[in-house]
Amino acid sequence: MTTATLRPVAKPSLWQRLPVVHQLRQSVGVQRGMLVAGLVLMAIFILTAVFAPLLAPFRFNQLRDASGTFGSQQPPSAAHPLGTTVGGYDVLSRVIWGAQTAILVIVVAVLLSIFIGVLLGLVSGYFGGWPDRVLVVVCDAIYAFPSLLLAIVMSIVISGGKSDLAGGILAAAISITVVYIPQYFRVIRAETVRIKAEAYVESAKVLGASSPRIMFRHVLRNATRTLPLIVTLNSSEAILTLAGLGFIGFGIEPSSAAEWGYDLNKSISDVTSGIWWTALFPGVAIVLAVLGITLVGESLNDLADPRLRGRRAVAKASGEVAETSVVPGGTLDGGPGGIRGLEDGESFDEHGIEVRS
């Protein structure tokens, strides 16, 4: 990764320290356009979620106002700019409130999977032995499996299919978490295995530092530089998984929260009869949210790879990377099984994580 991401990120919030500004300055042309577009979309998404109560004309579960019920499948009008759904909800309000549900799920899912995945990867990679082998095999097995199916199984386990807002969000988030833990685990474990062979870890050992201290102060700080990238990719996939779950009937009930996938599921029959507004708007909301996050993730990824970075920027930035690299001896693909998988070639698997053949 670049200079800025190599700074220690152990301080409170990873998001605050996401070094986007540096990447913005580094980028040129199309790449800058993509990054800016992504950031704008993300900002709109987050602001919509935060200010949903102010922005939405109605509650997500509101069926009537002072002038009576909204009516079912009403085309867009002055009262309902985006029309109403088959269940008689206001489409615009559901789309706006849906952003909030999506953000909540992303935050819970990403925090949980980072926490568990990083911890497991760190401990497993650092201590090795048979628990490490077992974890690797288990994670690989989960990793190769269709994530949506796993999420379905988890939803059945957690909520038996249907639930209220808190339960539904938690169920969706935990389902998604289980799918993503292996990704964090693999990346952090590979980094840990590489870093624990470094000279500074050995000198820490000689100085008598305890294992937890070495793990968290020396190894973790140097192992987290690919995390921002995985977080962005996972967030976008979390939205898709949530929507997918909603679409096949594991949605959060419309009375407890607005969820885009659920609304799309209900619009399947509308589409057949030519009613477009119930499907179009929640769908566009999903696309824009995922697009924003993916554009940012993609740009971060490309800027991290000198070969993919816009050409004019290469000469300027590649020198910096080598000088300030905190990896001793430091090319980024040094070390066994190191970060190569994320730097070398852009092969994405179904989770949007890069893989190497």
Added chain:
Amino acid sequence: MSTVAMAPEADKLPAARKASSGGGLGRYLVVRFLLIIPTIFILVTLVFVLMRTTGDPITAALGGRLTPEQLADRIHQAGYDRPIIVQYFEYLGQIFTGNFGTTISTKRPVLEVLTTYGPATFELAFYSLIVAFLVGIPLGMLAAYHRDKATDAIARISAILFYATPVFFVGLLLKLVFAVWLGWLPVAGRATTASELEMNFLPNKTGFYTIDAIQTGNPEVVSDVLSHAVLPAIALGLLTAGVFLRLVRTNVIGTLSTDYVDAARSRGVSEFRLVRKHAYRPALIPIITVIGLQIALLLGGAVLTETTFEWKGLGFELVEFIKARDFVAVQGIVVLLAVIVAFTNFIVDIIAALIDPRVRY
């Protein structure tokens, strides 16, 4: 587990690496095949434990509709009141003999559900892979060749759009525009009732509608079946096309800057031929490996696509079983799909090893 999953493993364990690289392809084949077993075992165990922690499937399916006594009776009959470990080993034994359980709602063996609906899913996945190749590879090459130009930007943004748009939303949009508004293509299903009837009379029908339609020898049936497949295949195919596009682009960019391409260029090889022959071939190898991982994506996407288009395949059935709260069937299908994914990955890895000797070592 795929090669991808194994690669870091092999890197980190020099001893294991040495052992598995000794015998070349034959040995790789055996080791790779044996690795399927723990993968399937882990997934089966995981799904079993997870599903059973929620309680027994009979209460889930019929709870509230039967009296507690009847319910207890049914649970006892099905053996769900025995210790979980006993049930687990019984389940493992059943799976080993190819018995994936019997659905509660329709009382059919899960394996029969597979043979009935599997061909539909296979057909859908096959067609969408064709779409993915046709769209992804040429666009990827184009983007790589016009790197950092407008063409590249458009191709890359469409790749991201393909990824960002859920298959079911693409499906709904395609359906709205091409089936409902324009009326060019059918709205849903795999064939019209008339075609299905005609295919039903075939002596040896396969369940693969394309093959069956050709068997009838009736061009109308063939075109009917094919026209039903167009929209679902595009919806599902575009998702994979985006992945291929990015992959081809990156790899072609990589190979275009290699010495042998420079050498070829200096010999006066045309630019078209450079991309088409020199840079493109080596860029295909990673695609073959990634197809293995795409199978998982395709199966997940198939569940959603089939629901969108009422395409009566495994995914559609899975959702029906979920609605019926028939978790024996859900568990059976999920485990079955796990087996399919594991075996497909195995086959893809073998093909990759045959093509690229580096994979074996």
